[in-house]
Amino acid sequence: MNSNLEAAGSAWATWRNRFARLSRITVTPTGLMLLVVAYLLLTQNQSLARAVVGSLPKPFGWQEWRIALSALITTFNVLMLAMIALSWKPVQKPATCVLLVTAAVCSYFMDSFGTLIDKSMIMNVARTDFAEASDLMSGAFWTHVAVFGLLPAVVVWKVRLRRSGFWKEFRTRAALLMLVLTVQAAVLGLQYNELSFWGRENRSVAVLINPVSPINSAYSYLRRQYREHHAAPLLRIAGDATRAAVAGTRPLLVVMVVGETARAQNFQLDGYGRSTNPALSARRDLFNFSAVRSCGTATAESVPCMFSNLGQQRFSPRRAAEQENVLDVLHRLGVRVAWWDNDSGCQGVCSRVGSISIGEKNDPRFCTDGQCLDGALLSDLGDVTLKAEESMLLVLHMKGSHGPAYFKRYPESARRFTPDCRDENVQRCSLSEVVNAYDNSIVYTDSVLSDLIGQLDARSVSTDSVVLYVSDHGESLGEAGLYLHGIPYRLAPDQQTHVPMFLWLSAQASSRLKLDTHCLAQKTGQPTSHDAAFHTLMGLFSVRSKVYDPTLDLLSACQDAG
Numbered sequence: 001m002n003s004n005l006e007a008a009g010s011a012w013a014t015w016r017n018r019f020a021r022l023s024r025i026t027v028t029p030t031g032l033m034l035l036v037v038a039y040l041l042l043t044q045n046q047s048l049a050r051a052v053v054g055s056l057p058k059p060f061g062w063q064e065w066r067i068a069l070s071a072l073i074t075t076f077n078v079l080m081l082a083m084i085a086l087s088w089k090p091v092q093k094p095a096t097c098v099l100l101v102t103a104a105v106c107s108y109f110m111d112s113f114g115t116l117i118d119k120s121m122i123m124n125v126a127r128t129d130f131a132e133a134s135d136l137m138s139g140a141f142w143t144h145v146a147v148f149g150l151l152p153a154v155v156v157w158k159v160r161l162r163r164s165g166f167w168k169e170f171r172t173r174a175a176l177l178m179l180v181l182t183v184q185a186a187v188l189g190l191q192y193n194e195l196s197f198w199g200r201e202n203r204s205v206a207v208l209i210n211p212v213s214p215i216n217s218a219y220s221y222l223r224r225q226y227r228e229h230h231a232a233p234l235l236r237i238a239g240d241a242t243r244a245a246v247a248g249t250r251p252l253l254v255v256m257v258v259g260e261t262a263r264a265q266n267f268q269l270d271g272y273g274r275s276t277n278p279a280l281s282a283r284r285d286l287f288n289f290s291a292v293r294s295c296g297t298a299t300a301e302s303v304p305c306m307f308s309n310l311g312q313q314r315f316s317p318r319r320a321a322e323q324e325n326v327l328d329v330l331h332r333l334g335v336r337v338a339w340w341d342n343d344s345g346c347q348g349v350c351s352r353v354g355s356i357s358i359g360e361k362n363d364p365r366f367c368t369d370g371q372c373l374d375g376a377l378l379s380d381l382g383d384v385t386l387k388a389e390e391s392m393l394l395v396l397h398m399k400g401s402h403g404p405a406y407f408k409r410y411p412e413s414a415r416r417f418t419p420d421c422r423d424e425n426v427q428r429c430s431l432s433e434v435v436n437a438y439d440n441s442i443v444y445t446d447s448v449l450s451d452l453i454g455q456l457d458a459r460s461v462s463t464d465s466v467v468l469y470v471s472d473h474g475e476s477l478g479e480a481g482l483y484l485h486g487i488p489y490r491l492a493p494d495q496q497t498h499v500p501m502f503l504w505l506s507a508q509a510s511s512r513l514k515l516d517t518h519c520l521a522q523k524t525g526q527p528t529s530h531d532a533a534f535h536t537l538m539g540l541f542s543v544r545s546k547v548y549d550p551t552l553d554l555l556s557a558c559q560d561a562g
């Protein structure tokens with residue numbers, strides 16, 4: 001027994017001496033940063049490397065090597081930026097040690113279980129009790145953390161940092177920061193399109209940058225918790241709203257279709273030379289508005305904006321989230337409101353009225369693995385029945401022409417233009433193949449919308465119906481070297497902000513609203529925008545309120561006020 005203790009004691013002494021010797025090693029702060037970043041990159045980011053390689057087609061061509069190399073440089077730069085931020089004197093060593101241990105904890109779960117440590121995972125962890133969590137922390141876990149986290153942390157703690165004077169350190173750090181930013185700007189600038197195509201299809205890869213992404217997720221989670229606890233109460237709008245009485249007892253069904261990534265330039269209804277709206281163009285009863293501007297260039301802006309009374313000028317996602325929107329007003333006035341979603345969710349717009357995600361039903365006629373063609377949005381439409389005097393707003397949020405995998409947005413029946421790009425790695429397709437795929441997605445949107453109108457038309461014996469379609473934003477397809485969307489609005493090209501919009505009303509709905517259809521047909525070329533949606537919806541349900549602006553209501557000028 002005694003000899004065992006002695007052996008353990010002497011082993012400890014040997015290790016202590018070895019660690020003590022580390023303090024004779026000196027390193028500059030920049031040297032320490034580079035060593036730690038290299039260590040993290042080489043040993044703690046296996047999942048990231050696997051995901052990047054896995055996302056690219058084999059065998060690797062020049063494009064793929066460029067993307068892989070860009071991912072490597074970007075990861076290096078992200079880690080370097082974190083190290084630079086933490087490099088001031090009292091913080092550098094302890095912060096680096098915390099980073100190393102955090103990275104080891106995360107890499108254990110990421111590499112052994114393929115866990116994505118994103119915001120929802122952090123939430124799961126925060127809500128898990130200790131007993132559940134301790135099950136996951138096996139001997140293998142502790143060994144991994146000791147070897148890959150604690151051991152390098154002890155080394156960092158023990159080595160001596162040779163710092164120069166404040167100004168010299170400051171200059172070195174500033175130069176390093178400039179270098180990192182310049183290299184990153186060059187990487188992004190030289191292959192913006194390849195990276196944005198690849199990035200859109202592989203967003204989750206960024207979540208794997210260890211340990212920066214998990215720490216960032218934890219930070220966002222805490223920030224959201226804080227906001228939720230300190231949020232201002234929801235601002236009520238149109239508290240004075242009332243609905244004007246309508247003669248008769250027929251029910252009213254308004255279907256607002258929020259399109260996705262459809263641009264006016266490729267809509268036949270808006271003058272495109274190709275037959276992308278074969279079904280809708282054949283109708284004589286559509287009011288197609290040909291000069292419509294979107295509120296934003298991304299879903300997260302345009303969708304909350306068009307349902308808000310703020311208008312583009314006063315809109316911000318945060319501001320819109322703090323107040324009610326037209327759905328809330330209509331709901332309060334007794335209108336049935338439903339939101340069926342086949343895209344990225346309602347962006348907070350429907351949070352008080354609820355929504356149905358079409359993907360969850362996974363209807364095999366339209367869906368594979370929860371990814372559905374837009375036809376799925378109509379499969380339950382027949383079940384919507386309204387009683388006398390009832391009225392309903394149904395919002396259908398389409399997947400539309402969401403890119404860059406446009407070919408996933410339409411079935412074979414809509415494959416009108418070929419050859420179409422059928423590769424998720426769009427950068428491998430020619431421009432004309434990409435445009436063909438995009439146009440096919442519009443052809444399919446056309447058939448879904450036409451089908452919707454047909455179904456509503458068929459029930460016009462019993463129900464007055466209206467369809468308002470508007471796309472959330474447009475898309476660049478290579479014009480001026482740009483692809484996709486999301487460019488800051490002031491810089492955005494016409495293709496990203498000029499969107500298709502049309503209105504269809506059953507004959508009875510027109511007379512219910514006392515609409516002069518000839519008058520409306522004259523006005524469809526006038527410039528309008530997403531700002532019209534809020535007021536037009538208010539007008540369609542005959543809502544009267546101080547926030548209702550008839551000049552923005554598409555119909556108001558052509559309605560008989562008496």
Ligand SMILES: [Zn+2]
Binds near residue numbers: 261299472473
């Ligand atoms: Zn969108």
